[in-house]
Amino acid sequence: MANETLDGLKVAILVTDGFEQVEMTEPRKALDEAGAKTRLVSPKDGNVKAWDFTDWGETFPVDLALGEARPEDFDALLLPGGVINPDTLRTLPDAIAFVKAFFDAGKPVASICHGPWTIIEAGAARGRRMTSWPSLKTDLQNAGATWLDEEVVVDGGLVTSRKPADIPAYNRAVLELFGSARAEPREATAE
Incomplete structure (x- = not known):
């Protein structure tokens, strides 16, 4: 992954309480190490609390409130899973509009585990x-997708991706896909 350079790429990571911790932290680390600028976007103010496999995990600061986030300010979108997080996000019109805007603009999107619930919505x-956690297979098929039981599926x-165990392959695919949307070099501004 070290050969991927995403300098200047702005990535929104849409989460609320209950996202699977490793499904946010590991892809975020890979993106940051490749030079991307990641920001946690959330309908919650202050902090969001992760889920760590079987219990509550760490708390993370929200970088940008969903109500203030503009999809046009980002080059790509990352949708971590967990059960609670996407189940909540898919009920929030602002969250769904935010996700839809990335698809409408043809910007790359990455989603793992239960994250595709927001894509369906x-x-x-x-x-x-697409792939996902196996329990979403019927949901995705009912939404008109072809569900595949593979560690990573790239479609345009x-x-x-399916689950935390797939994260190494997922990260490689995310870096490659997001690299295709590398932001144009921006002029440095005087501060």
């Missing part, structure tokens, strides 16, 4: 090849 699953500007 945004109307962006139809006609795509979307990369999906």
Whole structure:
């Protein structure tokens, strides 16, 4: 992954309480190490609390409130899973509009585990090849997607993965896909 350079790439990571900790921290670390600028976007103010496999995990500061986040200010979107996080996000019109805006603009999106629930709700699953946590198979099929039991599935500007054990392959695919949307070099501004 060291050969991927994402300098200047701005990535929104949409979460609320209950996201699977490793599904946010490991991809975020890979993106940051490749030079991307990641920001936690949330409908919650202050902090969000992760889920760590079987119990509550660490707390993370929210970088940007969802109500203030503008999809046009980002180059790519990361959707961690967990059960609680995407189940809550898919009920929030602002969160769904945020996700839909990335698909409408043709920007790359990465989602793992239960994260595809928000993609379904945004109307962006139809006609795509996707994977997810196995319990979402029927949900994705009912939304018009072709579900595959593979560690990573890339379909155009979307990369999906099944579970934490798939994160090494997921991270490689995310870096490659997001690299295709590398931001144009920006002029340095005087501060």
